[in-house]
Amino acid sequence: MLKNIKISTRLAGTLALLLATMVATVAIALLQMGSMRADTQTITDNWLPSVELVNQMNTQSSDFRAEEFHHVVATDAQSMDRIEKSMASSLAAFDKEHKGYVALISSDEEQRLHDAFQSEWKKYLEVHDRMLALSRANENEKARALLEGESQTAFDNASAGLVKLVQLNSQGAHDAATSAEQSYLHARNTLAVALVVAVAVAVAAGMWLMRSITAPLNQALAVAERVAQGDLTSSIAIHSSDEIGQVLQALQRMQDSLVKVVSTVRMGSESVSTASVQISEGNHDLSARTESQASALEQTAASMEELSSTVRQNADNAAQANQLAQSASSVAVEGGQVVSQVVDTMRGINESSRKIADIINVIDGIAFQTNILALNAAVEAARAGEQGRGFAVVAGEVRNLAQRSAQAAKEIKQLINDSVDRVEIGNALVDKAGATMHQLVDSVRRVTDIMGEISAASKEQSDGVSQIGEAVTQMDQVTQQNAALVEEMSAAASSLKTQASDLVQTVSVFRISGHTQQATPRTYSPPAAPPARTVAAKPVTPPAPGTAPRKAAPQAASRPAKPAPARTEVAIAGGSDDWESF
Known part of the structure; x- marks a missing residue:
């Protein structure tokens, strides 16, 4: 209890x-x-x-x-x-x-x-x-x-x-x-x-x-010692249900699991050894195709480099044209500003001419009133008789001066009116010139915007081509790395075969009741290998007329893939000649 x-x-x-x-x-x-x-x-x-x-x-x-x-x-x-x-x-x-x-x-x-x-x-x-x-x-x-x-x-x-x-x-x-x-x-x-x-x-x-x-x-320790020595045939007596009894139950389950694992490992180790041979052969074929792909990628990278240089030159030309358009836009804007200043000046001259005409009208009115005053003075002098004769002479002179002033004012007014008319005509012409300059500035700005868009598009195109070139270069590097990895996989397959043999010898240390002889490895029936097919590199399209000259990528020599070797034990799934399947 x-x-x-x-x-x-x-x-x-x-x-x-x-x-x-x-x-x-x-x-x-x-x-x-x-x-x-x-x-x-x-x-x-x-x-x-x-x-x-x-x-x-x-x-x-x-x-x-x-x-x-x-x-x-x-x-x-x-x-x-x-x-x-x-x-x-x-x-x-x-x-x-x-x-x-x-x-x-x-x-x-x-x-x-x-x-x-x-x-x-x-x-x-x-x-x-x-x-x-x-x-x-x-x-x-x-x-x-x-x-x-x-x-x-x-x-x-x-x-x-x-x-x-x-x-x-x-x-x-x-x-x-x-x-x-x-x-x-x-x-x-x-x-x-x-x-x-x-x-x-x-x-x-x-x-x-x-x-x-x-x-x-002590009982659990003895069981663990027997398992450590490879003896999986002993039975474990469990007399309690406490923690140590649970440990003994776990040891019993562990021993049963080890029996199953050792049996499975014994059967699978030989299969692993045979499969490693097939993996090594498949890796050899994969290495050859990887080298061919690496050569084609190198040619593609060279062509992309030439295309990148041409696109970069176009982007530089578009950038220079954009700078010239921006300079022309600046000059047009400055011309528009000057024309606006001329329009403002002509308007000021027109206003000044009108003010002068008003002043001349005032002078003409003053001369007219002076003439009337002179007539009144002459009439009064005639009434005065001898006492007003001198005053009549002065009044006559004043009247003459008033008439001359009125005549001069009329002539000046005529000239000012002619000048005002001409200024108005010039002002209208300057307004037309200002409107034309504004249209010119707007047109230059639109041209500048279009050139900016062309420059930005050329830069983006250059960046895109550069990225494509970098991607192709990276693909080339990855392909080279894949080739190295395939070689490492071949070496690993050879090592795997050796380790599988060692594993069989290691597992044989365990003693299993009813399984004293070494287990026979399971054999795998190889699937039918697909027919071999020829893999050729795609030829590079020659450059179009008028484009920058560049070296054409040489065509990769057509090389038939190795036929699938005869497999007696294990075949690589998917066929060794199918690159897409890999």
Whole structure:
């Protein structure tokens, strides 16, 4: 039953058992240590601080008592004040330590002793107040008598109470230490027993776990050793379903698979050896055809190089024509701009001529008005008689000048009108010239665009031809590499035959039940080889008239392919003469 339990479950169970033992041991130790800690903490937190505080209270009360004697002996008020301050300081320290001690009282007996001490201390302080009043009044004899009598008795009773408190707390500390020692001894003995039990459980569990694992592992190791030595005839006994049982089952399956593999390898190795001979012969034929193809590709590459040179020259010429067209377009654009400037100038002259004609009209009007004024002046001069004769002469001269100005203005106006008409005619002609220049610029631009497209197309054509040339060159390189690979394949086929023979010898090491003799290789019936056909290189077409001269690719000599050799074992599928099938 236990053999079928998984190893992981066994390990987990053993580990859980060990952990449970450890936890139990630690729990016992913690319980005993808790008791020890409680006793130790009682000593450090209660008994020892109580003893220390009571001792300090005893010291402060003794100092307070000594100051009383000093006060009785003192005779001046200054000394008494100083002593009273010292006594007040000692009493304050006593009260502080007393409060701290009261907080540590932990038993009824201690509380009873403290109450008795508190009663005696109050009596002592009452006597102290009476003694201090007598000492202040310089009644030193009465004060000394009270100090040595009733005060001394009360102080001794209070001191005896402090001594009892010290003894009680010291005894409590001693009892706690004794309890801690007993707890330690009990914990030590308990842990020793628990440790012995834990070791015994661990040893027993370890021995059981080791035996339940190592025995099946040794069996699996023996099986693996037999398989490693080539013995595939042994049977594997499986008595458990745990991980090691699963390993043994896997070893059984592996052994069965190895038997099948070895049988198959023995039968296939001879077939591989025979097929390698056929592969070598096929590779020889393929090598010859690959060399022929490489020669044709070299001729094609040379022709593509010449074509690439011609196309590249055409692209350069198209680029130069494109540059010239762009220059002509720039000149035409500049001419159009100049004509536009001339048109603008003619329009300005036309506007100026019209303005001059308007000015002449103004001058003619002024002359006409001047002539009328001169006539009016002559009429007025005639009415004046002798007094206006001189004025009439002047008016006549002014009239003559006005008539001459009017005549000159008419002539200038006629000339300006003629000039305006001619300017308008010239402006119309310049407009026509500008329109013609714009048409010329548009035509040149279209020519430039067409030349740019021709140049780009020529460049693309050149790039395409270059790429074709590179592709042909790469095909040539690949063909050369294929030829080298075919030679390597021939060498590999020879090596394959040798390795197949070695494989047969290697596999013969394995011993298989019922298959002690070497397996007979399977024979393959070769398919009927197709009839041989002649493969000739395609002749290169001669160049057309008018094109750049180039060397014509020579025709590849027609070479009949080797006939398919007689095959006795394995034939290469598809026929050795069919390049497309390859």
